[in-house]
Amino acid sequence: MLSGKRILLIVSGGIAAYKVLDLIRRLRERGAAVTPVMTRAAAEFVTPLSLSALAGEKVFRDLFDLTDEAEMGHIQLSRSADLVVVAPATADLMARMAGGHADDLASTLLLATDTPVLVAPAMNVRMWQHPATRRNLATLRGDGVRVVGPNEGDMACGEFGPGRMAEVPEILAAIEAALADGPLKGRRIVVTSGPTHEPIDPVRYIANRSSGAQGTAIARALAGLGAEVVFVTGPATVAPPAGVQVVRVETAREMLEAVQAALPAEAAVFAAAVADWRVANAAGQKMKKDGSGRAPALEFAENPDILATVAGLSKGRPRLVVGFAAETHDVEAHARAKRGRKGCDWIVANDVSPATGIMGGAENEVTLITAEGAETWPRLTKHEVAQRLAQRIAEALA
Ligand code: CTP
Numbered sequence: 001m002l003s004g005k006r007i008l009l010i011v012s013g014g015i016a017a018y019k020v021l022d023l024i025r026r027l028r029e030r031g032a033a034v035t036p037v038m039t040r041a042a043a044e045f046v047t048p049l050s051l052s053a054l055a056g057e058k059v060f061r062d063l064f065d066l067t068d069e070a071e072m073g074h075i076q077l078s079r080s081a082d083l084v085v086v087a088p089a090t091a092d093l094m095a096r097m098a099g100g101h102a103d104d105l106a107s108t109l110l111l112a113t114d115t116p117v118l119v120a121p122a123m124n125v126r127m128w129q130h131p132a133t134r135r136n137l138a139t140l141r142g143d144g145v146r147v148v149g150p151n152e153g154d155m156a157c158g159e160f161g162p163g164r165m166a167e168v169p170e171i172l173a174a175i176e177a178a179l180a181d182g183p184l185k186g187r188r189i190v191v192t193s194g195p196t197h198e199p200i201d202p203v204r205y206i207a208n209r210s211s212g213a214q215g216t217a218i219a220r221a222l223a224g225l226g227a228e229v230v231f232v233t234g235p236a237t238v239a240p241p242a243g244v245q246v247v248r249v250e251t252a253r254e255m256l257e258a259v260q261a262a263l264p265a266e267a268a269v270f271a272a273a274v275a276d277w278r279v280a281n282a283a284g285q286k287m288k289k290d291g292s293g294r295a296p297a298l299e300f301a302e303n304p305d306i307l308a309t310v311a312g313l314s315k316g317r318p319r320l321v322v323g324f325a326a327e328t329h330d331v332e333a334h335a336r337a338k339r340g341r342k343g344c345d346w347i348v349a350n351d352v353s354p355a356t357g358i359m360g361g362a363e364n365e366v367t368l369i370t371a372e373g374a375e376t377w378p379r380l381t382k383h384e385v386a387q388r389l390a391q392r393i394a395e396a397l398a
Pocket of ligand 1: 192271307324325
């Protein structure tokens with residue numbers, strides 16, 4: 001799939017830079033040509049020689065290197081690629097990208113390019129969570145920049161949390177997705193999936209039986225048509241698909257926040273089985289039996305409705321908002337009412353009565369409700385439902 005593709009790989013200065021050595025090898029194994037560019041700080045982490053040896057190409061480092069300008073001007077350099085990949089992307093380089101700076105070769109190439117850009121952020125947890133970085137990320141997304149990672153884990157700086165650069169196979173999948181030709185190429189779509197977990201105390205929670213299978217299949221199908229998918233998932237039992245940006249959350253409120261952070265998008269598909277209620281009096285410490293034989297009373301509070309919130313946005317509403325309706329009786333009537341109540345464009349309705357075996361199963365039987373009416377699809381695998389739905393979304397956005 002990457003055969004004959006040209007990747008301009010911009011390496012900025014972070015400890016994760018060592019991973020790009022492997023990334024270059026894997027890209028070349030797949031037939032891609034890699035032109036490395038490094039920032040001044042990157043050279044503190046990997047040597048120009050290792051990059052050029054693995055890439056089999058000259059490393060570009062300096063904007064004012066006249067030989068480089070004679071060989072290939074920076075405009076040409078930035079546009080000769082099929083994809084620009086920034087890995088690792090430091091907080092500083094992302095800030096300069098968002099601000100439109102052009103004060104070194106890397107930022108100048110990024111400003112001058114008209115090819116798609118994929119960034120793999122890597123930074124300290126606090127830096128990743130800082131409002132300035134959140135703003136820059138939102139700006140970059142709005143500019144059409146694709147993002148892979150970061151992952152959560154132990155960091156070189158000794159802290160734990162999100163900020164670790166995505167692993168090489170994840171970056172490769174994101175590169176393949178970015179270069180995939182399909183009707184949804186360049187379209188950003190948010191997909192929610194899986195159950196949510198609502199804590200009762202630090203060790204107990206309320207959950208539901210959603211496996212995340214249908215949402216995962218939809219995200220995979222959309223990515224297969226070339227979409228840039230942000231996959232916001234609760235604690236699902238099936239693994240997330242490759243080639244999408246995965247955002248892991250636990251609670252409904254976290255899911256809403258993650259969806260809002262993922263906007264703007266052209267379409268949003270809400271396949272998650274979000275808990276309608278959370279425990280309002282969740283305990284900060286493990287609840288203990290008090291010996292009286294009386295059980296504690298749980299109080300519930302209604303969770304925000306993520307679908308209705310996004311469907312009701314007056315500014316920045318995705319062009320196509322797709323909800324699901326899990327019903328156990330009068331499926332079509334309830335789903336039609338739900339479409340009106342939630343303000344979404346389409347509802348994918350299904351019967352989740354235990355007898356149907358749909359929840360947690362491999363198959364699904366859905367009715368698609370749009371402004372035009374209702375269509376009932378035959379019983380299909382969740383994979384097939386996802387393919388059909390992705391195709392319909394592609395047609396609607398075309
Ligand atoms: N949904 C959501 N946020 C919530 C609840 C539901 O985004 N807090 C979304 C689901 O992802 C799904 C749709 O709303 O796309 C419908 O979910 P469903 O559980 O069928 O509907 P409810 O809102 O629970 O309505 P009801 O109680 O009438 O079944």
